[in-house]
Amino acid sequence: MSHAIADSLTMVGRSIRLGRRNVDTLVMSIVLPLMMMALFVYVFGGAITTGTAYVNYVVPGIVLLCTGYGAASTAVSVADDMNGGMVDRLRSMPVGGFAVLTGHVTASVARNALSTAVVVGAAVAMGFRPSAAPVEWLATAGLLLLYVLALSWLAAGLGSVAKSVESASAFSFLMLFLPYLSSAFVPTHTMPPFLRGVSEHQPITPVIETVRGLLTGTPIGDRGWVAVLWCVGLLAASVAVATALYRRRVND
Template sequence: MSTVLTDTVVLTRRSLRHVLRSPDTIITTAITPIAMLLLFVYVFGSAIDTGDGPGEAYVDYLLPGILLITVASGVAYTSYRLFLDLQSGFLDRLRSMPIARSAVLWAHVLTSLVANLVSLALVVLVAVAMGFRSGAGLLAWLGVLGIMVVFTLALTWLAVVAGLTAKSTDGAGGFAYPLLFLPFLSSAFVTTDGMPGPVRWFAEHQPVTSIVDTLRRLYAEEPLGDDVWTALAWCVGLLVLAYALAMRSYRRRTSG
């Protein structure tokens, strides 16, 4: 275990140095969600009724969905960086060294977690400047952070699968496009009440809706209801499945 931790720390430092040398990665990851935040709040916000009246605190309603989009955008870089390591032969060189094989993947995952948390912090700061306010206590915000960490880890391990199985750089990063689109078919931007029947059913039963509703209720200090358990089940279930697929793909890719 100590060997795994040591090797993971060394490789994580390498990956973080790559990110620090190109801070445009984090900036680019945050720019699209921030642009969407500005667009929907200042252009469409006055025409959208979320139950509190048209335009009332729409930034508060919108923020959870934008946070999920930020993570979906960020993990695409994890897939891309892992694909480049494979193509450059870096992973093959590591196989000839006495290091823990899983440390390579964990280094990319931890780097993704750190980079995405920085991007999320930037998005929240912009939301605060736009008028986002919350009277939630420390425990509620720790709950928000916990859900975002588990969600980020789940999507990151999914990105690892994409990076290991992609045939091109476009394929490595392109897997995130469906993830970016999914919040639009949820309660992230508008309530599901006015959606057509089949669309409403899908929106109410896909993972994004339960996650954004839980985040929204946490920082609004509202009762969580059953959504919190649904959100946790989706996040943990996806994390376990993605981790298993990533390890299986890694063993296949590095065998022989």
């Protein structure tokens, strides 16, 4: 057990050091959400009616979009290790696949924490005015942590089976696309019936609505429990699948 923990800590340190050197990935995970937020707030916001200031409505969606960009880069990092020779060198050492993937996931969480803080700070400068108390901020942080872990492990699994860095990037497109089919940018009741059904019954919408409710005081209802169940279920499945796919790829 102690050996596995030591291996995981070593791989975490390696992934964080690599993340510090890969500045372009960090910058893009911050710049793209900021550009999207500015586009929706200043260009589209005046034409969208949400019953509240649009910047307060859209920021939770942008935060989840930001975490999606950060988690998607995990697939690229894992694919780079799988296809660049790093994993081949580890085969001669008693290092488990869980430790390797844990390193990438932990680096993703650290990267997401930094980019989310920057995005929220920029949102406040654009007029975002959250009403959350400290307990609600902690609940928001906890839910976002679950969400980031689930997406990062899913991305790690996709990176394990990708035959190239380019294909890993393509695999992660879905996690970047789903927020657009949710209540992130417009209320779901404004969508066509068939699209509204998809939007209201996919995992991103309850997470966004819960974050929005915690930060701005809008009703949450039972969406909080639904969001937690989605994140926990996806996290458990992603950890199991990612570890299995990594071992299968390494042992081929």
